Structures are given as structure tokens and as C-alpha cells.
Amino acid sequence: MxxxxxxxxxxxxxxxxxxxxxxxxxxxxxxxxxxxxxxxxxxxxxxxxxxxxxxxxxxxxxxxxxxxxxxxxxxxxxxxxxxxxxxxxxxxxxxxxxxxxxxxxxxxxxxxxxxxxxxVEGQLLAHTPRTLSQVRAIGAYLGRLTRALQSFGSPVAHRPDFMWSLDNATGVESFAGDILDPADRALVEREFFRYKLRCKPHLQGLRKSVLYQDANDHNIIMQADDPDSVAAVIDFGDVAYGSTVNDLAIALAYLLLDADDIYATARALISGYVGVCPLQPKELEILFDLAAMRLVMSVCISSNRAKDFPDNDYLTISQAPALACLRRLDSLNREFLSCFARHVGGCEIFDGQRNVLASIRSAGKSARSLLGIDIQSAAKSLVSMREGARGAEYIEDQSQYTSWLTECMAREGSEIALGTYLEDRTCYQMDQFQSEAGESRSVHLGVDVFAPAGMSVHTPLDATVVSVTNNDAALDYGPTIILAHNGIPGEGTKQPFYTLYGHLSLTCLKTLKPGQKLAAGDKIAEIGDISVNGGWAPHLHFQVMTSLLGEEGNFFGACEPSVVDVWQQITPDPNFIMGLAPESFKYDPLGPDQLLEERSQLMGPSLSVSYDKPLKIVRGKGAYLYDHTGRQYLDCVNNICHVGHANPRVVTAMAKQAAILNTNTRYLHETILTYSDRLLATLPDNLEVIYFVCSGSEANELALRMARNATGREDIITLDWGYHGNTAGLIDISPYKFNRKGGTGRKDHVHIAKLPEAQAAEPIDHYLESVQQGILASIDRCGDGPAAMIAESISGCGGQVVLPDGYLKSAFEMVQRAGGVAIADEVQVGFGRTGKGMWSFVEQGARPDIVTMGKPMGNGHPVAAVATTRRIADAFANGMEYFNSFGGNPVSMATASAVLSEIEDKQLIAHADAVGSYLMDEIRKMSAEYPAIMDVRGRGLFIGVECTGTLGGDIVSFARDRAILLSTDGPHNTVIKIKPPMVFSYADADTLMAVLKDGFAHLSP
Incomplete structure (x- = not known):
């Protein structure tokens, strides 16, 4: 040259x-x-x-x-x-x-x-079969060459008029007129425009050095015995001072000439180069533009020289492949190529991109539903457009896909069906999805939400309309909306991100216009039918973009498999905004029916399951549970996970201690003493000694044993419909069990005191006196006197019955005067659930001798306790050792301590009082409309709604189908019980109320 x-x-x-x-x-x-x-x-x-x-x-x-x-x-x-x-x-x-x-x-x-x-011994690259490892080796070689050249300088290398310098590319722009074919000339002119727009403004700020500038396949020598290794480069005739990145750009231009796959070739070359000689973001950003300009310069110069030397075939020998490559590059989004090069080079795909991703994640925490239904709690199916996908039938003919999808959703009872992000779809192998880069654009970049045509679509965030366009080509989006959303401050500016909504009805083309402001939750469109949505089954294609890449009115909905890693930065997971459970996008081959069948073979038939349509629950978080399809259920009945499912503080404490030590109480350890001191400090001062066990049943068994040991008596007084555990001894003192199906009735040593009614017909003073007389009668029936009276502070299985004020105090005192032991069963209502303090018996003014606790104590971890007086503890120490293999182990103590800290730090007792009072007030207001609601009662987040007949059970089933988990209790299962995790919020209460109102409206007689 x-x-x-x-x-x-x-x-x-x-x-x-x-x-x-x-x-x-x-x-x-x-x-x-x-x-x-x-x-x-x-x-x-x-x-x-x-x-x-x-x-x-x-x-x-x-x-x-x-x-x-x-x-x-x-x-x-x-x-x-x-x-x-x-x-x-x-x-x-x-x-x-x-x-x-x-x-x-x-x-x-x-x-x-x-x-x-x-x-130089070897083989010209032009005569060597091309491999990606070879291209990567060339990149590494050129990186070493650049590194070596950076320490060389000479005034002769400064050649400002050198025609082949990419820094002076516009110097040959006039030669474009010598290109004979008008289409080729227009192509070259577009590249000059891009060069002046995208490259020229940045040249001044690029790094400079002496350059080789001629790494073409006739100047690169590969080793004869290893064609994937570079031996040398030859011909330094184009050496000149210029922008350092030009050497890589020139090599890229020549290597792309005969590349089957543009992305694979470029990735290999760039990664090889930057592994030796890192490039700066702006250098990578314009790399493809510089490579294209090298080809443009070759075409322009050879066209100009051909006028004077028409017989010199060498002058035009490279034009055809150069123009073919330029046409391929021209068809690709140049901003994407910039993102690609920056990503492969180890940089952000554009400046501030990490801030934009942070904005998307942050915005998703408060995003509204995309559809007119709550998609988190909607019943879902997972569908696939990939042949051979597990759990999905592949339908190649799109005209059949609508009917198949409808059948699938009906079979599974689904309100919506989901098509997944980054699925490599067989249905995208058609001509419309072929890319000039060398692959089919088969990887889906959004999430599809299949739902009936006409369902409303909403913006999940505050937004500004960017475009409303009808992309009405076959298999395109049809009516399409693109919205912009404000980002978070980054480098002193706010960078927006974007969302796309495709396959809509035609209505939005009239109701929205660019620049229009929208508030989160505003309706923007409806889902279109097959006649307007590009020919697909009715669905919403939802996509998130960190950049629009200069596109207008439309955007890429699928990409080539080899560049998924780049597109993930441009079009991140839409679920950051949708907020669906991850299980929503994972096929689970073992559904409830299969598990129920296996369970019937492996487990005893007396082990019950909830609901006629059992749930497979795979995960919990806060007040929510998630089934195997990702459906979110509001848990209004699990009082065991007291401070919320999978509470991070509790999980961390449990795991941390488990990684250090877990053993029994025969070894000394601080955790049991620390927790004992904290727990006893919450109890009345007469309770000074504590024993740790694994369950509420164990706790109540131990309490009975202590009482009998301390008194030398056998008889036990229990409240009617009480339930205290699942051991044989506790079934004997639980009327809720022994007087119902499968029970054998009352044993002689058990005496039942009448449970105060939830709604007393007579004045409370007279009523209280009458039930107290029942206690005295029970004491009289005990012969030598009672060993103990055991009572729940609020009767759970009795129907969430709140005892009359003072009842428990007087009952316990009567038993204590008779020489018996008073046992407060706080297994269900302890640890602040009732919102009036840590322990429910305190509200009654009672002073028990023993308090048992369990369920919520470890937030699902098996830990329970018995607190008692020093006198009873001393009497229990009669020479027989008490030992529990697991009770009081360090992991249980660390877990229980974390639960206590959560209750205190999050002020969950006051929270339960406030939210519970709000919820009961709302239910009472509703009950005025429905006479079938006989009573609303409870304390804090321990609430019962008593209904006539089977209505309570019907409401529970209705709520289950709408992703609210409740259950019934009471002697005849007529009471809807509400006892959610203590993190249950006002918003959760409103969600529950909406379903209850709908249920009573549909089901009340």
C-alpha cells in the first residue's frame, strides 16, 4: 500500500x-x-x-x-x-x-x-482451514504485537496523509463515486455516515501508538505443524501512527470476510486480543464501525484505482467479499455490535448499564400487576415452544397452538400460562428469524403471558409512552407499546429503562400517543386475538430493555443463541419487574396427584392433607407460600412460622450454629443459658426454671408428669373441646380428640370443665359464676384432689374462643387452693400472637405454676419448652434423671433466640394487635350483611369467624381456589380460623378481605 x-x-x-x-x-x-x-x-x-x-x-x-x-x-x-x-x-x-x-x-x-x-516458514492464513481457536490465537498474537509496538516511536511513523489510516477514512470518501453499482454505493455512503457519527467524534480521545495495520489473511503466517498457532506476520508497509484499536479493527474486517458466524469469529478474536492487551470501553464500542470502514476504504480505493488500471484484477479481487460482508454488517444493529464488543472485551455494554440494571431490580420491588388480575396468585401453567421440552407438547403449526393451549389451561385449571425467558424455541427456525450473523434468532427475550384475548394490560410502573406501533407483519408483535421508566441517579444523571408490550389489540393505537405520562397500574391495552397479533395464540409478550439500541417502534424479541450473554445485559429477565416466584418458570414433573399416590403407599392413611385439591408447597417467604407452579398463596393459618416463612435472621442463626456445633445438654454450652435467661425474663417471676423439649406435645406431657410428681395425684381437669397434643396421654385429656371420631371417650382420671361459650346468653358476671361452679364440681370429682388443671389461654380447637375476663385467674386459683397445679398451655397463642403481651394468660390475670410453649418458638424448627416454679422443679428431681436427646441443643437455642429477637426488634406484638384489630373490625362490618356469620372473635392475629352449617368449609375451599389459605375448627368445624404469621400486613388483611367478601357474596344462603 x-x-x-x-x-x-x-x-x-x-x-x-x-x-x-x-x-x-x-x-x-x-x-x-x-x-x-x-x-x-x-x-x-x-x-x-x-x-x-x-x-x-x-x-x-x-x-x-x-x-x-x-x-x-x-x-x-x-x-x-x-x-x-x-x-x-x-x-x-x-x-x-x-x-x-x-x-x-x-x-x-x-x-x-x-x-x-x-x-517465514509456515502456511498463509488464506490457505489454512479456519477454526475459532485459530482466530483466538490470532487475537492473542495481535495483542502481543500491540503491546510490543507501544514502546516504539519514530517521527517517520507520523504519516498524516497516509491513505490507509482509519483515522483519516473520510479522505477517500470522494472515491465512493467510483463504485459502479448504485446499491453498493449507497451501502458505502451509509457506512461513511455511521463513521462520522459514531467514530469521528471520539478519535481525538483514543489511545495512540505505532500500528501494523495490515493483518489480512495473506500477511498472517500460521505455523506449519500447528495451523491454530501464529508463526509471524509479514509486510509492514502500512506501518503508521494512529489509534491503537485500529490494528484489531483491521484484523476483524479481514477475518469477517469469509466468516460463517460473525459473532463467533468476532468473540474469538476480541477475547484473544484483550486477554493479552485490554482495550478501553470506547475503543471496543466503535470496533465494528472501524472494521466496516476498513472494508469501505478497500472498496473505495480499489474502485478508484481500477479506473486507471482496468486490467489489474488484483485491484478488485477483494471487492465482492468485502461488499458481501458490509451488507451483512449493515443488516445488524450497530449499537448491538458495540454492546457485544464491549461485553466480550470485559466492559459494561454501555456506560452506566449497571446503574440501569440496579434501577430495574429496585423498581420491581414496587411494581404493579401487568394484567387485570394478580398474576402472582393466579393459577398458572408452563408452556413451551421448544421441541422436546419436558412437560410440554411441541406444536409446530401455530394455527393449532391456540386450541392446544386452551385445552392445557382448562385441564390444569389455569388462569394464565407462561412462556419462558431465554427459551431456545424450535418455532423460531423460520425465515423471519434468520440473522445475517449466521444463526437463527431462536432465543426468546421476553416472557409470554398467555391469557384470553381482551384481558386488560397495565403498566407496572410510572411511565412515559415512547412508541405505539402496529408491527403487523406475519409472526411479528402486531400492536406494540414501548414505555420508558425513570432510572436511579447514576453519574449525576437518570438513565431510563424500557418495557415492551406486544401482541395487543388495535385499541391502544388510538388511546396512547408518544410522550403520554402514565401512572403505575394504568390500563394501556388489551391482549389481541390471532387476527391482529401477528398470528399467535392470544398472549402478552412482555420484555424489559436497558437500551433501545436506536430502534424505533419495534425491538428484538429473540436473539441468536451464541450471544445470549450479551442480550441478557440489554434485555434482562422480565421477572425482575413481574416478580413471579421462580417456580413459575420451572417444570416440575411430580405434581400433587403423583405425590398423593406415593404418599398413600408409603405413609399411614390417618395422616391428613389440607383441601380436596391438595397443594404441593415448595417454598415460603414471609406471609406467603408457593406451590410447584409458582402460584403465590397468602398463608392465613400457619401460626407455626411465627415471624414469617424462611425468616432470614432465623435461617442465618440456625445455619451458623449448625456449622459450628450441635449436641445435647450433657455438655455445657452458653446458648441454652443465654436463651433461658431471655425467655424467663418474659414470664412472671414465680416461673424460675425451664426445660427444653422438641414439640408442644412433649412439653404438655412433661408438664403433666411434673404435676403428678409434685402432687402425688393422678386426676386432671381439662376444658371441654381442649386439645393438648398427639401422645396417648395427651389424647386422654383432650376432649377434642377423645369425644370425636376415632376417640374412646373420657377416662376416669379426666374431668371436663365446661368451655365458656363464645356468646353467653346471660350477663357475663352470672355466666362467669356458673362456669366457675363447673370448675369446683370438677375438683370435687377428683377424689383426693386434682393433680392439675390444663387449659389453653384461648381455646383454639374449641373454635378460637376467648375466655371471659377473669375466668382463667379464678379457675387456676381454685385448683391451686385444692392443692393442684395450674398449667397454661400457650403452645398456640404464646409469643405475642394475641397482641396484648408475650403470653395470653397474663391478660387474664392468671398466675400458673407451669407454662408450656411450642409451635411458634422456633419458627418451624422443632423446639418447645416447659417453664415452672422452683418448688415443682425441686420435687421433680426425685432421683430419676430427666434427659432429652434433642431438647435444648445449641441449634435449637440459637434458632429460638433469633425468633425472640425478631419479635422484639420488629415490635410484632403491637403489630399483631393493630393488624388483628383492623381485620376483625372489617370482618364485623361485613358480617352485618351476612346473617350466616354468627360471631367474629379473637385477639390479635388469632381470629375465629363462626358460620352456620357448612358455610365455613365452603368459604375455605373458595379462598383456596383464590390463593388464600384458611382452615376450619371448632367442635363441628364451623369456625373459620385465621392465625397467620405475625408479619401479616394491612395489605395482606385487605387481600384476605377482598376474597372473603367475594366468597360470602357467592356462597351465603
Whole structure:
């Protein structure tokens, strides 16, 4: 390549083989046979000496600037010294010691500089099968070359008028007029426009260095025995000072000429290069534009030179592949290529992109539903458009897909069906999805929400309308909305992100306009039917974008598999905004029916399940449970996970201690003492001693044993409909069990005191006196006297019955006066559930001798306790050892301590009082409309709603189908019980109320 256009008029030297052999003998003292090599300006000759050495003789064009040739020789010496492994050939000295001797042509008297270079063994890249490992090796080699060149400098290298410099690309723009084909000329003109728009403004700020600038497949030599390794590069005729990134851009241009896969080739080259010589973000950003401009310059210069040398085929030999490659690059989104190069080069895909991703994640925490229904709690199916996908039938014919999908959703009782993000879809192998990069755009970049046509679509966030367009081509989006959302401050600015809604009805084309402001939750459209949505089954395609990549009115909904990693940065997971449970997008082959069948074979039939349609619950969080389809259920009945399902503080404490030590109480450990001290501090001062067990049943068994040991008596007084555990001894004192189906009735040592009614017909003072008389009667029936009276502070299985004020105090005192032990069963209502304090018996003014606790104590971890007086504890120590293998172990203590901290730090007792009071007030207001609601009662988040007949059970089933979990209790299962985790919020209460109102409206007689 020469310096300017005038040089093209100077003919290539034409020494004969005989003349060449003579001058080589005279100048270098070498006898050699000569054979011609290709050259567009210089005469290049291969030599083989009589002793077998191989050389290349280069006879320069008479117009060649000798100082440039001297620069090349100096540079070769520098590279050989800095990095010998580059294999750069150094000029052989003449007999007189000159690196660049000169000769005169007899026929023209022109002077020509001569260089003799050792032949580089290997194979031209042009003659080597192309592999990605080879391209990566070329990238690494060029990175080493760039690194070595950065320590070289010469004023001669500053060639401001050098035609082939990418920094001066517009210098050949006038040559575009020499391109004969109008379409090719228009293509080249578009590239000049892009160069001036995207590259030119940044050239001043790019790093500069001396450049090689000619890494094409005729100048790269691969090792003969390893074609995936570079031996050397040759021909330093284009050496000049310029933007450092140009060397990689030029190599990229030439390697893309015959690349089957643009992305794979570019990834291999860039990654190989930056692994040795990192590039800056702006250099990577314009890399593809520079590569395209190199091809443009080649086309322009060769077209110009062809006018003067129409018979020189070498001048136009590379035009066809160059133009073909330019057409491919022209069809690809250039901003995406910038993102691709930056990503492969190890940078953000654009400046501030991490801030935009943070904005999306942050915004998703408060996003509203996309549809007119709550998609979190909607019943869901998972569908696939990928052949062979597990759990999904592949339907190739889209006309059949609608009916199949409808059948699938009906079979599974689904309100919506989901098509997943990043699914590689077989249905995208059609012509519409073919990419010039070399692959089909088959990977889905959004989430599809299949729902009936006409269902309303809403913006999940405050937004500004960017575009409303009807992309009505077959298999396109149909009516499409793109919205912009404000980001978070980053580098002093707010960068927006975008959402796309495709396959809509035509209505939105009239109701929305660009620039329109929207509030979160506003309706923006309806789902379109197959006649307007591009020919698909009715659904919403929802997508999130960190950048629009310069696109207007439409955006890529699918990408090539090889660049998914880049598109994930541009179109991140839409579920950041949708907020669906991750299980929503995972196929679970073992559904409830299969598990129920296996359970019936492996487990006892007396082990019950909830609901006629059992649930497979796979995860919990806060007040919510999630089934295997990702459906979110509001848990209004699980009082065991007291401070919320999977509470992070509790989980962390449990895991941390489990990773250190777990053993029994025969070894001394601080955790049990620390927790004991904290727990006893919440109880009345007469309770000074504590024992740890694993369950409420164990706790109540131990309490009975202590009472009988302390009194020497056997008889137990219990409240009617009471339930205290599942052991044989506790079933005997639980009327809720022994007087119902499967029970064997009351044992002689058990005496039932009447449970105060939830609604007393007589004045409370008279009623209280009558039930107290029942206690006295029970005491009288105990013969020698009772060992104990055991009572729940609020009767759970009795129907969430709140005892009359003072009842428990007087009952316990009567038993204590009779020499018995008073046992308060706080297994269900302890730890602040009733909102009036840590323990419910305190509200009654009672002073028990023993308090049992369990269920909520470990938030689901099996830990329970018995607190008692010193007197009873001393009596229990009668010489028989008490030992519990697991009770009080360090993990249980750490877990229970974390629960206590959550209750205190989050003020959950006051929270239960406030939210519970609000919920009961709302239910009471509703009950005025429905006489079938007989009573609403409870304390805090321990609430019962008593209904007539089977209505309570019907409401529970109705709520289950609407993702609210409740259950019934009471002697006849007529009481809807509400006892959610203590983190149950006002919003959760409103959600529950909406379903209850709907249920009573549909089901009340």
C-alpha cells in the first residue's frame, strides 16, 4: 500500500529472473533460484539459495519513500528485541552492511530500494482451514504485537496523509463515486455516515501508538505443524501512527470476510486480543464501525484505482467479499455490535448499564400487576415452544397452538400460562428469524403471558409512552407499546429503562400517543386475538430493555443463541419487574396427584392433607407460600412460622450454629443459658426454671408428669373441646380428640370443665359464676384432689374462643387452693400472637405454676419448652434423671433466640394487635350483611369467624381456589380460623378481605 493516489500511477518493478539472480549475487553474495510472488506495488520474489536457505526479495516501487522502508527495518529490529516470540523477520544486511540497498532499472533509470528478508516458514492464513481457536490465537498474537509496538516511536511513523489510516477514512470518501453499482454505493455512503457519527467524534480521545495495520489473511503466517498457532506476520508497509484499536479493527474486517458466524469469529478474536492487551470501553464500542470502514476504504480505493488500471484484477479481487460482508454488517444493529464488543472485551455494554440494571431490580420491588388480575396468585401453567421440552407438547403449526393451549389451561385449571425467558424455541427456525450473523434468532427475550384475548394490560410502573406501533407483519408483535421508566441517579444523571408490550389489540393505537405520562397500574391495552397479533395464540409478550439500541417502534424479541450473554445485559429477565416466584418458570414433573399416590403407599392413611385439591408447597417467604407452579398463596393459618416463612435472621442463626456445633445438654454450652435467661425474663417471676423439649406435645406431657410428681395425684381437669397434643396421654385429656371420631371417650382420671361459650346468653358476671361452679364440681370429682388443671389461654380447637375476663385467674386459683397445679398451655397463642403481651394468660390475670410453649418458638424448627416454679422443679428431681436427646441443643437455642429477637426488634406484638384489630373490625362490618356469620372473635392475629352449617368449609375451599389459605375448627368445624404469621400486613388483611367478601357474596344462603 502506498502513501497517496499519485503513487498508483507508478508501475510495479519488472526485473527478470536472471536480473534478480544477478543482483542478489552481487548485493548479498547469495546464489539463489527466483520465483515470482504477488504484489500490487512492489515486486516480490521468492528465493531459494544453493545451500537451501529461503528468502523473500522485495524490490520497492520507484515512488516508494525510502524513509518508510527504513522505518520498517527499525521496527522489525525493535520487535525482535522486545518480543522475539513474535517471529518478525529482520532484513538481511548486504555485503556492504546496508539494510536497504538501492538498485537502478536499466530500462527506466528508476531507483528501487531492495530488502532481503528471511522466509517465514509456515502456511498463509488464506490457505489454512479456519477454526475459532485459530482466530483466538490470532487475537492473542495481535495483542502481543500491540503491546510490543507501544514502546516504539519514530517521527517517520507520523504519516498524516497516509491513505490507509482509519483515522483519516473520510479522505477517500470522494472515491465512493467510483463504485459502479448504485446499491453498493449507497451501502458505502451509509457506512461513511455511521463513521462520522459514531467514530469521528471520539478519535481525538483514543489511545495512540505505532500500528501494523495490515493483518489480512495473506500477511498472517500460521505455523506449519500447528495451523491454530501464529508463526509471524509479514509486510509492514502500512506501518503508521494512529489509534491503537485500529490494528484489531483491521484484523476483524479481514477475518469477517469469509466468516460463517460473525459473532463467533468476532468473540474469538476480541477475547484473544484483550486477554493479552485490554482495550478501553470506547475503543471496543466503535470496533465494528472501524472494521466496516476498513472494508469501505478497500472498496473505495480499489474502485478508484481500477479506473486507471482496468486490467489489474488484483485491484478488485477483494471487492465482492468485502461488499458481501458490509451488507451483512449493515443488516445488524450497530449499537448491538458495540454492546457485544464491549461485553466480550470485559466492559459494561454501555456506560452506566449497571446503574440501569440496579434501577430495574429496585423498581420491581414496587411494581404493579401487568394484567387485570394478580398474576402472582393466579393459577398458572408452563408452556413451551421448544421441541422436546419436558412437560410440554411441541406444536409446530401455530394455527393449532391456540386450541392446544386452551385445552392445557382448562385441564390444569389455569388462569394464565407462561412462556419462558431465554427459551431456545424450535418455532423460531423460520425465515423471519434468520440473522445475517449466521444463526437463527431462536432465543426468546421476553416472557409470554398467555391469557384470553381482551384481558386488560397495565403498566407496572410510572411511565412515559415512547412508541405505539402496529408491527403487523406475519409472526411479528402486531400492536406494540414501548414505555420508558425513570432510572436511579447514576453519574449525576437518570438513565431510563424500557418495557415492551406486544401482541395487543388495535385499541391502544388510538388511546396512547408518544410522550403520554402514565401512572403505575394504568390500563394501556388489551391482549389481541390471532387476527391482529401477528398470528399467535392470544398472549402478552412482555420484555424489559436497558437500551433501545436506536430502534424505533419495534425491538428484538429473540436473539441468536451464541450471544445470549450479551442480550441478557440489554434485555434482562422480565421477572425482575413481574416478580413471579421462580417456580413459575420451572417444570416440575411430580405434581400433587403423583405425590398423593406415593404418599398413600408409603405413609399411614390417618395422616391428613389440607383441601380436596391438595397443594404441593415448595417454598415460603414471609406471609406467603408457593406451590410447584409458582402460584403465590397468602398463608392465613400457619401460626407455626411465627415471624414469617424462611425468616432470614432465623435461617442465618440456625445455619451458623449448625456449622459450628450441635449436641445435647450433657455438655455445657452458653446458648441454652443465654436463651433461658431471655425467655424467663418474659414470664412472671414465680416461673424460675425451664426445660427444653422438641414439640408442644412433649412439653404438655412433661408438664403433666411434673404435676403428678409434685402432687402425688393422678386426676386432671381439662376444658371441654381442649386439645393438648398427639401422645396417648395427651389424647386422654383432650376432649377434642377423645369425644370425636376415632376417640374412646373420657377416662376416669379426666374431668371436663365446661368451655365458656363464645356468646353467653346471660350477663357475663352470672355466666362467669356458673362456669366457675363447673370448675369446683370438677375438683370435687377428683377424689383426693386434682393433680392439675390444663387449659389453653384461648381455646383454639374449641373454635378460637376467648375466655371471659377473669375466668382463667379464678379457675387456676381454685385448683391451686385444692392443692393442684395450674398449667397454661400457650403452645398456640404464646409469643405475642394475641397482641396484648408475650403470653395470653397474663391478660387474664392468671398466675400458673407451669407454662408450656411450642409451635411458634422456633419458627418451624422443632423446639418447645416447659417453664415452672422452683418448688415443682425441686420435687421433680426425685432421683430419676430427666434427659432429652434433642431438647435444648445449641441449634435449637440459637434458632429460638433469633425468633425472640425478631419479635422484639420488629415490635410484632403491637403489630399483631393493630393488624388483628383492623381485620376483625372489617370482618364485623361485613358480617352485618351476612346473617350466616354468627360471631367474629379473637385477639390479635388469632381470629375465629363462626358460620352456620357448612358455610365455613365452603368459604375455605373458595379462598383456596383464590390463593388464600384458611382452615376450619371448632367442635363441628364451623369456625373459620385465621392465625397467620405475625408479619401479616394491612395489605395482606385487605387481600384476605377482598376474597372473603367475594366468597360470602357467592356462597351465603
Amino acid at each position: 502506498g502513501n497517496n493516489v499519485s503513487e498508483f500511477a507508478t508501475p510495479v518493478p519488472a526485473f527478470s529472473d536472471a536480473e534478480i539472480q544477478k543482483l542478489v549475487r552481487e548485493i548479498y553474495g547469495i546464489d539463489a533460484a527466483a520465483s515470482a510472488l504477488v504484489g500490487d506495488r512492489d515486486q516480490n520474489v521468492a528465493l531459494k539459495s544453493s545451500t537451501g536457505e529461503k528468502y523473500v526479495l522485495k524490490i520497492a516501487n520507484a515512488a516508494e519513500d525510502v524513509s518508510i522502508l527504513a522505518l520498517q527495518a527499525e521496527l522489525a529490529d525493535h520487535l525482535a528485541a522486545v518480543d522475539p516470540s513474535l517471529g518478525i523477520a529482520q532484513a538481511v544486511k548486504s555485503l556492504s552492511g546496508a539494510s536497504i540497498p538501492q538498485i537502478t532499472a536499466k530500462d527506466t533509470d528508476g531507483t528501487h530500494a531492495v530488502r532481503l528478508l528471511p522466509f
